[in-house]
Each structure stands twice: as structure tokens, then as C-alpha cells.
Amino acid sequence: MSLDAIADNLPLYLQGAWTTLRLLAMALLLGLAGAIPLAVLRASSKRRWWVPVWVFTWVIRGTPLLVQLFLVYYGLAQFAWVRGSVAWPLLSSAWFCTVAAFAVNTCAYTTEILAGAIRATPPGEVEAARSLGMPWGLMVRRILLPSALRRALPACGNEAVLMLHATSLASIVTLLDLTGVARDVNSRFFLPFPAFITAALFYLAITGVLVALFRRAETRWLRHLAPIR
């Protein structure tokens, strides 16, 4: 009887899963796009480059995502000039605020991951590029980043899974993602176990797919670092 309620609402769960996946994809892509230039600055040896980026990652990584989400979603409405600005329709939408908060959050974590990978670059690779007369920008684009992004793959896989779990916070600001659907089903039928366990199974499945995807990416792009069998 309780499983009937879940079966009837399965389309809702699928919609929720789709919302979760879209949130995840947008957050990860935007976060990565921001993290690449920031990581290069973070790994720089010049104080005026790495200090501001370090402050950014310290603040974002040191505070809960929920606080960041509330600051954007509820907090910005405090200022009259924000409410009066042209961007207000965008800033008052739960979807936009959630994607923005998630993207900034994962950007900070990814920046530190990539910066670590850049620092681990064998000096010879950069020296070889220099000795061939490559200008700085070309060297970063052709040598530094391809090599660092590969080395960062395993850690990025972890971050993607953590971000998937973090997307459940979207349900707190009214979005109907997987968790939102489960909360909705629970409040309508009062079936906490079936409602939340169904969502948990969806999350487990998505986590499994993500892990498998990253493992495939690693066998493809990290073959040169694999242990010899």
C-alpha cells in the first residue's frame, strides 16, 4: 500500500532527479570555468595574485553551504538598491540563487584541488616549454593545464560526488529536486521511510554512475600514471 504511493509518484521522482542533475551539471561547469583561472593565480608565487584567491577559498571553504545559500537567497533582499536593480527578477528566483551559490562553493574547492595539481607539475615540463621559447599564455594552455587537469581528476571526482550531495540543499529553498520531491511525498502521505529511501536509492545510483564515469576518464587520461602491471 505504501509502495503504491511511491510507484504513483515515480514520475515526480524522475523529474526531481532531472532537476538534481541539471543543478549539478550547471554548478560543476560554472565552478570549473571559474576555478581554472583562479587556480593558476592561486599557484602563483607572487603575493598579490595568490593572497586574494586564498582569502576567497578560505572564506568559502570555512563556512557552510547553507549559510552561503541563505545569504544569496534571503540576504540580498535586505538592500533596497538590489531590489531596485535590473537584476532583481533574476536574484529573486530560487533557481538562479541556488545555482549561483552552488557554483561559487564548488569553484572554491575546485580551485584548491587544481592549484594543488599545478604545484605538483614536474618542473622539467615547464622548463622544456620555456626552453622552446613558448610564451607564458601558450605554456599554461598547452603544458601546465592539460597536465594538471589530468592529475586533478581523482580529486575532482570526489568533489563531484560531494556536490551531488550538496544539491539536496536546494530543497530547503523550495526547489523540487530529488530531496524536495521526497519531502513533498512524505508530507502528503506521511511515509517517511519509503519516501526518503526512494530518494536515497536515486542518489546512490547517481553516485555510482558518477564514480564509474570518473573511473573511465581516469583510465583514459591518466594511463601514463597507472602502476605497471
Place this chain on the structure above:
Amino acid sequence: MLHGYGWSLLEGLRLTLGMAGASLAVALLLGLAGAAARLSRSAFWRGLALIYTTVVRGVPDLVLMLLVFYGGQLAVNEIAPHLGIDEYVDIDPFVAGVATIGFIFGAYLAETFRGAILAIPLGQAEAARAFGMSAPQAFRRIVLPQMVRLAIPGFANNWLVLVKSTALVSVIGLNDMMQKAGQAAGATREPFTFYLAVGALYLAITTLSVLVLRVVEKRCSPGVRAIHL
């Protein structure tokens, strides 16, 4: 600046810290038990621990928290009449929060501890056994003290994530910092100010934790040589 709500926030801070401390105690116990089970000779315990760590780490904290809070409520009231309790039993959200966060981070700590134990050369425990120590003695005197040092970096990470996930307990109705900030924001119409204050408090906790754990790691590693790049 905080319109007299400063004390209220600090009260919330006390609850958040109490919550984090109590959850950590639960997580440490579960983590040690989980690590022991993962490394045990019995296939049953190994399998059980593997399911525990895999499932918990594959599902968002929020979903587990809602499951324990709503589901636990239901389960307790199903069982209560059989124990001769006729009133409706309300689960204390503090207990639900501590139980869930402890349960979740027990799984993460189990993996951290397992990795640390595996990193200690087997010969050490073997040598202890050869000197006539029993297996528990060898674990307590030889493996455990060395494991602590190796587990600290992973433990530090787990602790920081745990602290930040305490922000979620406001969702199940606990009067923590987030909840207090929400109340103050509703009364003063200044959400940004109050969530910013909560963010600053969290940042203070996490920063202090990092500094303390750095000192602890140094104290636990006398005579360990590090490479300097």
C-alpha cells in the same frame, strides 16, 4: 549592529558546538568500530561495514537526517505501545541530529581510520605479538598511537565537514545558530547581516580547528622527518 540579537546568536553557537561535540563522540566510536569491522577476519562484519560506509557516503546528509527525524519518530511510536508506553513520543531534535550526524561521520571516519591502520607496516604488530603481547594489547600499545598521527589529516577534513553540516539541523527544527539568525532576520528584516554573522562564527570555528589540529599533528609526530620541496 545586531539589534540586541547578539546573545541569541551566541546561545545558538553554544548549541551548535554542543551538537558538533556530541556528534563527534558518536562518530569516533562508530568510526573505530567500523574500521575494526572493515579489517576483521569475519566476512560478515567486513560486508556489514562495507555496506555501512558505502551507503552512508553515497547519500546526502540532509536525506539521512530527514529519514532519521521523520522515520525515527514513526518507528518509535510504532514500538512504544509494545513497551507499555501509551503516550505519543516526541523525538528530541537534538538527539535525532546527534544520532544522524554521528552515524554519517562514523562512516567517513571508519574509512579514514582504516586507511591509517593499513599504512602502519604489518611487521610492527607482528613484532608486538612475537614479544608476547595479545592482539588487543598490540593494537592499543603499538598500532593505535601510530594510527593517530596518520589519521589526523583525514580526521581534520572529516571534522571540518561535520562542523559545517551542523548548519542543516535547523531544517529539523533545532534552535541552532541558523535558526536564531532566521528569527532575528525575520524580526529586523536584515537577513544579510545575521547570516553574515553566522558565517563569521562558522569561519572562526573552522579556522581555529585547523590551527589547533596543525599543532596536534606536530605534537604527534616527534622524530618524523618530512621532505622540504
